[in-house]
Amino acid sequence: MLHADPEELVARGRAISKEDWAALRREDVLAGRTGDEAGQVLIRYQRQLLATTAAHQVTVCEKSRRTGMTWAAAADAVLTSAASREAGGMDTLYMGYNLDMAREFIDTAAMWAESFGEALSEVGVQDFLFDDDGKPIQAFRVTFASGFEIVALSSKPRSLRGRQGYLILDEAAFHESLQEVVNAAVPFLMWGGKILIISTHFGEDNAFNKLVQDARAGRKPYAVLRVDLDEALRDGLFQRICRKTGEEWSPEAEAEWRAKLIAAAGDAADEEFYCVPSQGGGAVLNGALIEARMGPNIPVLRLERSAEWGLQPEAYRRSEVQDWCEEHLAPVLAAMDPHLPTAIGGDFGRVADLTVFWPLQTLRTMKRVTPFVVELRNIPFEQQWQIGQYICDRLPRFSAAKFDAIGIGMQLSEQFAQRYGILRAEPVKLSATWYVENVPALRAAFEDDGIVIPADLDIKGDLQLPVMKGGVPTIPPIRTTGADGKKRHGDAFVALLFAHAASRANVISYDYTPVASLDGGSDSIFAEDVGGRALW
Known part of the structure; x- marks a missing residue:
C-alpha cells in the first residue's frame, strides 16, 4: 500500500524505493493504467511524440536514456517521407553525432517502411558519399516511391545547405555546433518544414538545456516534450521489454529492474534517466557512449x-x-x-x-x-x-x-x-x-x-x-x-x-648486446630499440 499520493511520489524521481514503486504499479494496474496497450505498435509516450511533431513545427524532447524515442522518430520519418506532397510528405534529414547512429537510424527506418507496407523506390536503402565542401563523407538514405527520402547526414550546419524538409537532431546535447545547426534549419519552417530536437541532458550549461529553458520560458515558440524513466515505465516500457525478452511482467519485477538500473548509474541517474542536467557542464563520458565501447x-x-x-x-x-x-x-x-x-x-x-x-x-x-x-x-x-x-x-x-x-x-x-x-x-x-x-x-x-x-x-x-x-x-x-x-x-x-x-606516450626502450672487438674483447656496444632496429 502506498504511503503517499501517487503524483507526489512520482515527483521524487530516483529516490522512490523499490517497495514504493511496486506498490505504485499495483495501484496503476487496479486503476486501469497498465501501459503497453495490446495492439499498439508504439507505447503511449512514443505516440505522444508523433502527435506533438504533427501539431508543431519545432519540437524539443528531453528524455531518459534508452526509452525508444529515436525508434519512434524513425517511424515518424517514414510516415512523413513516404507520404505524397499533397499529403504533407517531405524529405527527412537525420543528424546524429556519429556514423553508427546514422546507420542505425536508417536501418530502423527501413524496418518501419517494411512494417507499414510503404513503397520504396527502386533504389531503396543505400550508402552514398555526401559532398561536404569537396570532402566525400559517407552517408545513408532510404528512398520512397513518393519521391522523398530519409537521409542521414553529417552533423555540420553546412550539410543543410540547399535542403528542405523535416530535420531530426538526435542526442542534440552531444553535437559540437547545436545552435548553429538549429539556426541553419530554421529557414525550413518558411516552406512548411519541421524540426525535432531529441536528447538526454549533458549538463546545465549545454546548448540543449538552454534551448529547453528558452522554450519553457516562451522565448522560443517550440513545443517541449519531457519523458523520464518513471513516466516511460508507467506507460509500459518495462512491459514491452518483458514481451521482447520473454520474461513475465509484474510490479515487483519492474521495481527490482528499476532499482538495479538506478543503482548502476549512481549519481548520474538524475541526468541519465530523470531529465535533470548535471551542474558544471555534464559528464565527460555519457552512459550510451560507454556502453557502446564495451x-x-x-x-x-x-x-x-x-x-x-x-x-x-x-x-x-x-x-x-x-x-x-x-x-x-x-x-x-x-x-x-x-x-x-x-x-x-x-x-x-x-x-x-x-x-x-x-x-x-x-x-x-x-x-x-x-x-x-x-x-x-x-x-x-x-x-x-x-x-x-x-x-x-x-x-x-x-x-x-x-x-x-x-x-x-x-x-x-x-x-x-x-x-x-x-x-x-x-x-x-x-x-x-x-x-x-x-x-x-x-x-x-x-x-x-x-x-x-x-x-x-x-x-x-x-x-x-x-x-x-x-x-x-x-x-x-x-x-x-x-x-x-x-x-x-x-x-x-x-x-x-x-x-x-x-x-x-612516445617511449623507447633500449637494450644492448656486447659486440666482440677486433682484438677479441667485448668492449663495443650494439644497441637496439624494442622493435629490433639498430640505433648505433
Missing part, C-alpha cells in the same frame, strides 16, 4: 581482504597473493597477444578507495583493447606492489606505464619507477592541467570507436562520474555505490585515463 569476455578480477588479514605475517600474505596471481592473473596474461605493445595505468587506494590496474594493448589498427582489469579493495601496500609487479613483469612488449603519485600513491609509483625506469613507468601528480591535456584524447577514443573496455556495471559507474567544471574535467567529491553495495570514487576512470595516456 566488449564481451573481458574479465574484471577483484580481490578484497579483511582488515584482520592485513595483520597476518608477511610470508603468509605473500604466499596467498602469489597463489591468487597464479590462479587468476597468469591465464589472462598468457592469453594476450605477444606481438602487440602493452601499456598500463594504475590508481592507488587502501580503504576508502580502490586500487585499479588497467592494461591496454594497441592493435595494428591503433584501437586500444583492454585484456583485463584488476581491482583491489583493502589490500596492504606490500601486496599491491606484489600484484602490480607480477602483472608488469609479464606484460607482452611492455611499453609504458603511468601511476598515481599523489598521497598514498607516491611510494608505490616510486617503486614502479625504480624497477622499470622513470622513462617507462612515470609517476603522475594529477592536476587540472594534466586532465585538460589528456581527457580529450580518451573521450575521442570513445567517440571514434578507438577503445574496448569490459562490460561491467561498476566500471561504467566510475567512467560516468567525472564532469566538466569550468572547462576542466573533474571528479566530484561524491562517492557512488557499486553492485556490491560498497562505495567507489571513479578509480577505474583514473586508471583507464593513465593507461590511455601511457599507450600514447
Whole structure:
C-alpha cells in the first residue's frame, strides 16, 4: 500500500524505493493504467511524440536514456517521407553525432517502411558519399516511391545547405555546433518544414538545456516534450521489454529492474534517466557512449581482504597473493597477444578507495583493447606492489606505464619507477592541467570507436562520474555505490585515463648486446630499440 499520493511520489524521481514503486504499479494496474496497450505498435509516450511533431513545427524532447524515442522518430520519418506532397510528405534529414547512429537510424527506418507496407523506390536503402565542401563523407538514405527520402547526414550546419524538409537532431546535447545547426534549419519552417530536437541532458550549461529553458520560458515558440524513466515505465516500457525478452511482467519485477538500473548509474541517474542536467557542464563520458565501447569476455578480477588479514605475517600474505596471481592473473596474461605493445595505468587506494590496474594493448589498427582489469579493495601496500609487479613483469612488449603519485600513491609509483625506469613507468601528480591535456584524447577514443573496455556495471559507474567544471574535467567529491553495495570514487576512470595516456606516450626502450672487438674483447656496444632496429 502506498504511503503517499501517487503524483507526489512520482515527483521524487530516483529516490522512490523499490517497495514504493511496486506498490505504485499495483495501484496503476487496479486503476486501469497498465501501459503497453495490446495492439499498439508504439507505447503511449512514443505516440505522444508523433502527435506533438504533427501539431508543431519545432519540437524539443528531453528524455531518459534508452526509452525508444529515436525508434519512434524513425517511424515518424517514414510516415512523413513516404507520404505524397499533397499529403504533407517531405524529405527527412537525420543528424546524429556519429556514423553508427546514422546507420542505425536508417536501418530502423527501413524496418518501419517494411512494417507499414510503404513503397520504396527502386533504389531503396543505400550508402552514398555526401559532398561536404569537396570532402566525400559517407552517408545513408532510404528512398520512397513518393519521391522523398530519409537521409542521414553529417552533423555540420553546412550539410543543410540547399535542403528542405523535416530535420531530426538526435542526442542534440552531444553535437559540437547545436545552435548553429538549429539556426541553419530554421529557414525550413518558411516552406512548411519541421524540426525535432531529441536528447538526454549533458549538463546545465549545454546548448540543449538552454534551448529547453528558452522554450519553457516562451522565448522560443517550440513545443517541449519531457519523458523520464518513471513516466516511460508507467506507460509500459518495462512491459514491452518483458514481451521482447520473454520474461513475465509484474510490479515487483519492474521495481527490482528499476532499482538495479538506478543503482548502476549512481549519481548520474538524475541526468541519465530523470531529465535533470548535471551542474558544471555534464559528464565527460555519457552512459550510451560507454556502453557502446564495451566488449564481451573481458574479465574484471577483484580481490578484497579483511582488515584482520592485513595483520597476518608477511610470508603468509605473500604466499596467498602469489597463489591468487597464479590462479587468476597468469591465464589472462598468457592469453594476450605477444606481438602487440602493452601499456598500463594504475590508481592507488587502501580503504576508502580502490586500487585499479588497467592494461591496454594497441592493435595494428591503433584501437586500444583492454585484456583485463584488476581491482583491489583493502589490500596492504606490500601486496599491491606484489600484484602490480607480477602483472608488469609479464606484460607482452611492455611499453609504458603511468601511476598515481599523489598521497598514498607516491611510494608505490616510486617503486614502479625504480624497477622499470622513470622513462617507462612515470609517476603522475594529477592536476587540472594534466586532465585538460589528456581527457580529450580518451573521450575521442570513445567517440571514434578507438577503445574496448569490459562490460561491467561498476566500471561504467566510475567512467560516468567525472564532469566538466569550468572547462576542466573533474571528479566530484561524491562517492557512488557499486553492485556490491560498497562505495567507489571513479578509480577505474583514473586508471583507464593513465593507461590511455601511457599507450600514447612516445617511449623507447633500449637494450644492448656486447659486440666482440677486433682484438677479441667485448668492449663495443650494439644497441637496439624494442622493435629490433639498430640505433648505433
